[in-house]
Amino acid sequence: MREETAVKAALKQHEIELPSWAFGNTGTRFKVFGQPGVPRTPWEKTEDAAQVHRFTGVAPSMAVHIPWDKVDDYQALARHAGDHGIRIGTVNANVFQDDDYKLGSVCHPEPRVRQKAVAHLLDCVGIMDATGSRDLKLWFADGTNYPGQDDIRTRQDRLAEALATVYGRLAENQRMLLEYKLFEPSFYSTDIPDWGTSLLHCQALGDQAQVVVDTGHHAPGTNIEFIVALLLRAGRLGGFDFNSRFYADDDLMVGAADPFQLFRIMHEVVRADALRPAGGIAFMLDQCHNIEPKIPAQIRSVMNVQEATAKALLIDADALAEAQRAGDVLAANAAMMDAYNTDVRPLLAELREESGLDPDPVAAYQRSGYPEKIVADRVGGTQASWGS
Ligand code: RM4
Ligand code: MN
Numbered sequence: 001m002r003e004e005t006a007v008k009a010a011l012k013q014h015e016i017e018l019p020s021w022a023f024g025n026t027g028t029r030f031k032v033f034g035q036p037g038v039p040r041t042p043w044e045k046t047e048d049a050a051q052v053h054r055f056t057g058v059a060p061s062m063a064v065h066i067p068w069d070k071v072d073d074y075q076a077l078a079r080h081a082g083d084h085g086i087r088i089g090t091v092n093a094n095v096f097q098d099d100d101y102k103l104g105s106v107c108h109p110e111p112r113v114r115q116k117a118v119a120h121l122l123d124c125v126g127i128m129d130a131t132g133s134r135d136l137k138l139w140f141a142d143g144t145n146y147p148g149q150d151d152i153r154t155r156q157d158r159l160a161e162a163l164a165t166v167y168g169r170l171a172e173n174q175r176m177l178l179e180y181k182l183f184e185p186s187f188y189s190t191d192i193p194d195w196g197t198s199l200l201h202c203q204a205l206g207d208q209a210q211v212v213v214d215t216g217h218h219a220p221g222t223n224i225e226f227i228v229a230l231l232l233r234a235g236r237l238g239g240f241d242f243n244s245r246f247y248a249d250d251d252l253m254v255g256a257a258d259p260f261q262l263f264r265i266m267h268e269v270v271r272a273d274a275l276r277p278a279g280g281i282a283f284m285l286d287q288c289h290n291i292e293p294k295i296p297a298q299i300r301s302v303m304n305v306q307e308a309t310a311k312a313l314l315i316d317a318d319a320l321a322e323a324q325r326a327g328d329v330l331a332a333n334a335a336m337m338d339a340y341n342t343d344v345r346p347l348l349a350e351l352r353e354e355s356g357l358d359p360d361p362v363a364a365y366q367r368s369g370y371p372e373k374i375v376a377d378r379v380g381g382t383q384a385s386w387g388s
Contacts, residue, residue, distance in 0.1 A: 001339060007313040008351050013276045014309055016302050017061045017089045017284040018052055020045045020069050023295070024384030026288035032385060033291065037374035040381040042069040043080055048295050050084035051370055055361035056302045057352065061089030063137070063284055066124050068094065068384070074130035088131040090177070090282060093124045096141035104142035106162035107155040107191045114158060121166045128174055135239065135282055137212060139179040143186025155191050160201060167205045176209045177238040177282065178202055181217035184249060195227050202236055210238025214286055215254070216245040225264040232272040239282030242305060251288040253297055255304030262304070263340050266312035275309065288386065295371070299361050303348070310344035
């Protein structure tokens with residue numbers, strides 16, 4: 001297996017971005033269970049995200065979702081993040097929670113609604129200018145519920161036109177990340193249901209448009225690492241939204257449902273030498289913690305990504321390549337499994353200690369006094385929640 005020092009050096013450079021919405025109250029359409037101490041504002045979400053970075057050392061940015069994280073002064077929010085040792089990352093646009101969007105946003109049959117959606121996307125680029133964010137992440141709930149409800153092809157034309165307008169507004173150092181999702185909330189057709197559709201639009205737009213792979217947005221059994229490998233090969237993988245699914249878009253903690261899949265995905269990333277920030281892949285979490293406490297759940301998730309990554313880094317690439325050349329199926333599989341079956345927790349604990357961190361980030365957080373402090377301090381006001 002690979003040298004431990006090389007593995008540690010690679011892990012030190014790997015950064016994971018946190019979603020602001022993971023710190024607010026979330027639930028299902030059946031019930032949202034509130035938790036004491038949950039942030040009431042984007043400022044407080046930023047403070048919580050900073051805690052995850054404080055104990056893991058590898059989560060220096062927080063993605064925002066607009067309008068959930070709407071503030072009067074985005075430069076001030078970026079400064080607030082900086083004061084707490086992190087930065088504002090990807091700007092996620094929300095064009096799915098307004099009554100006008102019942103039949104879609106950028107694909108809506110009415111020009112007025114399409115213009116409203118595009119105006120919001122352009123505002124989001126303005127926010128990126130203020131926060132210094134590189135990436136605009138677009139996910140559209142657009143689609144139809146019944147055959148014939150709208151014209152599939154015309155909707156693609158509307159989508160392409162809207163994307164081109166927004167793309168034209170990007171600065172040279174900014175990117176558009178285009179997310180796909182198989183179904184939900186639309187149940188018959190989704191306007192960007194898969195990586196192929198996303199890639200076609202990105203290719204038509206230009207190099208600054210990249211595909212984002214949300215691990216929860218595929219049919220059961222989909223070989224996600226294959227998609228990752230193809231997009232990396234094409235230079236079009238902009239980032240990940242990591243989470244776990246057992247059934248649909250469950251948004252559970254990454255690495256909880258299928259740590260082996262996460263390992264296989266990270267193997268493709270390592271194989272493409274795309275782990276470093278310079279590799280241009282945004283490693284984001286996109287999760288909702290419905291029943292578990294939020295900050296430790298984010299810490300756990302970051303650790304899960306690190307564990308899968310460490311295992312992927314441990315693969316003996318030379319032995320694997322040799323086995324593949326020789327057509328030695330069992331040796332090739334063994335190279336993967338030896339790495340996967342390695343307990344990397346001691347290595348990660350060592351790495352943290354070398355970086356001046358506690359070897360056990362969850363326990364360190366629990367001991368820090370912060371959990372009690374937020375419960376005591378955050379009394380009154382309205383807790384942040386998915387949808388508000
Ligand atoms: C979507 C998608 C997006 C996220 C929203 C909240 O399913 O995954 O990335 O912005 O949910
Ligand atoms: Mn997502």
